[in-house]
Amino acid sequence: MIEKIKKFIVRIFFGDDYLSDILFLIFIFIVYFIIQIVYPPLFSVIVSPSMEHYYFNFQKYEQYNITQQEFFQFPYPNGLYVGDIVIILPINTQYLRIGDVILYKGISLYKNEDIFHRIVGYNNSNFIIMGDNNPGPIIFEGENNMDPNRIIGIGILRIPLLGYIKLLI
Structure with missing residues (x-):
């Protein structure tokens, strides 16, 4: 047998x-x-251009005391693009650091959406996060004071363009 x-x-x-x-x-x-x-978020697809770097402007990171040299040592220094798949692993939020790209649960306009953005700072025990292609944190999503309980996981691997299959379906 x-x-x-x-x-x-x-x-x-x-x-x-x-x-x-x-x-x-x-x-x-x-x-x-x-x-x-x-674990549904394991293979998450990028669906918005908020992490794209087509017209990337680094200057907004300077207000968070992040140098350009530091930024290019972060995960995904060249951004994430619509249609990319990112493999997400759950993580204890105490191990997250500035520059990590996280997936979090949306609460307002994006209630049913999970959102990828980068940690840029801390606000007491909460995080400050924003998309690389956004002018700053999305206030109505609470990105200027992100509760760690909303964080689903951390991006560990990018698979370019393969997510278009899921987007088309």
């Missing part, structure tokens, strides 16, 4: 016929749906 299971697994991953290709796609979909049930 174990030998049959091993052969089946080898066929799924290393087979060279159409059936093995179909079985592999089914495997990928099953894994994706399991992830969506266990």
Whole structure:
């Protein structure tokens, strides 16, 4: 019985016929749906241009005492673009630092949206965050005084453009 299971697994991953290709796609979909049930934000798609760097202006970071040299050592110094997938991992907020790109739960206009923005400072035990393409923190979203409980996780890996598949669906 174990030998049959091993052969089946080898066929799924290393087979060279159409059936093995179909079985592999089914495997990928099953894994994706399991992830969506266990931790939905794992593969999050960028849907707004708030982190894009087409017309990036660094000067707004100077008011938060962030130098240009420091900025380019942050994660994603070249921005995140619509259609990118970012892999998000949950994190204890005490380990977050200035420059990290986080995913947080929107509360006002974007109630049902998760938003990616960068931590630029601290306000007592809360965070100050903003999008790289925004002129400053979004006040009505509470970005000037972000409660750590709203933070879903931290971006650890960017996969360019692959999110367009999800956006089109």
